[in-house]
Amino acid sequence: MAHILVADWDEIERVALWTILQKAGHDLLFAKDGKQAMEIWEKKPIDLVITELLMPELSGLRLIREIIDREPGARIIALSLVNADQLDLAEDFGAMRILYNPVKPKTLLNAVEEVLKGFRPRKEPWRER
Numbered sequence: 001m002a003h004i005l006v007a008d009w010d011e012i013e014r015v016a017l018w019t020i021l022q023k024a025g026h027d028l029l030f031a032k033d034g035k036q037a038m039e040i041w042e043k044k045p046i047d048l049v050i051t052e053l054l055m056p057e058l059s060g061l062r063l064i065r066e067i068i069d070r071e072p073g074a075r076i077i078a079l080s081l082v083n084a085d086q087l088d089l090a091e092d093f094g095a096m097r098i099l100y101n102p103v104k105p106k107t108l109l110n111a112v113e114e115v116l117k118g119f120r121p122r123k124e125p126w127r128e129r
Contacts, residue, residue: 007037034058068094
């Protein structure tokens, strides 16, 4: 079981992602924007970040850059319904997978499994960093 942080400004999208991911048995945290996601990431041990690229406060691209600057091996999946250029930038900044929104449940779960490949669950409960 991985600790996954999902950042998306759209509540409907957050619920849709929760519906897909909770079935896989992961612990989930949600953020309504990049700034809130960064605050959570700094306080909790996060194994995977899934982020929409267009968000207020701190964009998903900026979020990816901030996380990768602090932890170069961080696991990140970028989502967007904008355009390929934004997703290409996300990949350049360090996202391990890029997906177009709306994403099909099987596609998202396969991407999560692929990005977490080789992942070992933490034995201790979530703790403050």
